[in-house]
Amino acid sequence: xxxxxxxxxxxxxxxxxxxxxxxxxxxxxxxxxxxxxxxxxxxxxxxxxxxxxxxxxxxxxxxxxxxxxxxxxxxxxxxxxxxxxxxxxxxxxxxxxxxxxxxxxxxxxxxxxxxxxxxxxxxxxxxxxxxxxxxxxxxxxxxxxxxxxxxxxxxxxxxxxxxx
Numbered sequence: 361x362x363x364x365x366x367x368x369x370x371x372x373x374x375x376x377x378x379x380x381x382x383x384x385x386x387x388x389x390x391x392x393x394x395x396x397x398x399x400x401x402x403x404x405x406x407x408x409x410x411x412x413x414x415x416x417x418x419x420x421x422x423x424x425x426x427x428x429x430x431x432x433x434x435x436x437x438x439x440x441x442x443x444x445x446x447x448x449x450x451x452x453x454x455x456x457x458x459x460x461x462x463x464x465x466x467x468x469x470x471x472x473x474x475x476x477x478x479x480x481x482x483x484x485x486x487x488x489x490x491x492x493x494x495x496x497x498x499x500x501x502x503x504x505x506x507x508x509x510x511x512x513x514x515x516x517x518x519x520x521x522x523x524x
Contacts, residue, residue, distance in 0.1 A: 361402050366453035367436055371410040372397035374511055375418070375425065375462045381486035383418070384495075388473075388482045392497050395504075396480070397457065406430070406458040414462070417480045419472025425462040429514040435459060437503040459507040461514050489515065 362368050373396045375383035386393050398413035400406060407430075411422045438454035445452065473479045487495075489512070493504045 361400070362450045362452050363456065366451055367434075367456040368452050368454070369400040369406075369434075370397055370455040370457045371400060371406050371413055372457045372459045372507065373410060373414055373462055374459065374507070375414075375420070375464065376428075376489075376515065377464050377486060378467055379486075380489065380515065382489055382492065384485055384487040384492055385417075385481040386483040388479050393492075394496050394500070395492060397455075398480075407460075410458075410460050416476050417473070419475055420469060424465055424469055426465060428461040428463050428517075429511065430461070431457075431459040431507055431510045433458075435503050435506050435510075437500055440499050443499075457503070457507075459511060461511040 375396070377383075383395070384393050385396060396413060396417040398409065398417065400409040401412075404412070407427075414420050414422075414425070434456040435458075436454060436456045439452070471484060473481045490508060493501060493508055496504050
């Protein structure tokens with residue numbers, strides 16, 4: 361499903377552990393690293409797509425995370441021409457995303473990258489909240505900075521409301 365401007369609706373997830381570090385995953389198809397993300401089906405709203413993608417890409421279930429918030433509206437990024445599939449109609453020039461900030465409910469979760477026939481990720485590590493903004497593939501850096509800027513206040517709000 362591509363919108364009239366050429367953008368594919370998508371969700372992205374920043375998964376935070378109880379220490380405030382975020383899940384950073386290595387793609388199977390390259391040596392690139394990114395946050396989990398995926399397309400929204402025509403019969404889904406963004407939150408439904410987020411839970412489906414969360415499970416498909418990481419093996420996490422909805423009961424294992426708390427949703428701390430989401431970005432308001434769509435954040436967009438364009439794909440470089442070499443990543444655009446010029447033969448597909450309509451042409452997809454990029455993605456428009458709703459970003460979700462998730463916090464793990466427990467520390468000892470098991471990630472499972474083998475739930476689909478084509479796993480998205482092969483490895484992961486925990487990194488500082490802002491690390492991905494400078495280390496994701498270059499054409500996604502602006503949208504990562506936008507998303508993290510919008511989500512960062514939700515990190516502090518969640519830590520203020522956490523019991524001591």
